[in-house]
Amino acid sequence: MGALNIFSLLFLGAAFIAQSNGAINRFIPMWCVDLHASPGVSTFNSTKDAMQACVESNTCIGFKKTSDNGYQLLRGLTGYTFNETSRDYYLWDKTGGKTFQNQPNELDALILFAIYPNDECPFPFDIVGSLCRGRSGVSREMCYSYPTYMAPQHDGTNCYVLQKQTVINSWA
Structure with missing residues (x-):
């Protein structure tokens, strides 16, 4: 429960912004959370490059910091675990600001829209x-x-x- 409280405090104040075709895309740092997703093959040298590549991809749900200047795109999200020391994941916010009265916690609307990025069913x-x-x-x-x-x-x-x-x- 401590991780959830820490996450709640950190989650509310931070977001990275990427622009594409005039649209604004938010990437939320998932502090205290490990995302269960498949990494891409390519690496990028900055958060800006990773965000831009993610926005241009059909399957990207976010990216992970792999080194001081290394980032990999993520796809195929299946879930998450709380990890108080994690600062490596960035999730593309596809909720459009939507939250739901009875969602399990503040994180789950973000997770749901990342698991189901484009359709009624997750890939594949x-x-x-x-x-x-x-x-x-x-x-x-x-x-x-x-x-x-x-x-x-x-x-x-x-x-x-x-x-x-x-x-x-x-x-x-």
Whole structure:
């Protein structure tokens, strides 16, 4: 709980801004949080370069500081853990300023919109009825790394999670 309180204090005051095609894109430093995401291959020498590359990518959810002057893009977010010493992650805020009355904590709207960056299902999931079904390669371990509010279930073959709007409706 201490990490959540520290995060709350730090989270409210900081954001990095990137501009693209006249739009303003906010990147939130995720202090005290480790993001569970896949790193990209390319490295960048500044936060500005990493933000610009992220904004130009279809799959980027943010970036991670890997050295004093090194940054890697992140994609495929599945969740997060609190880590009081972490200062390495920057999450692209795609919420448009939206928060929800019953979201689990201040962080979860940001996380939800990063897990579902463009669609009703996370990548690599497809809509199947009222759920999202993972394509091949979504292991049992990966499936259960999604936050519990997505109701992840693995049936031995496929992973299923709730669609984004279903989660949002549960937070209303």
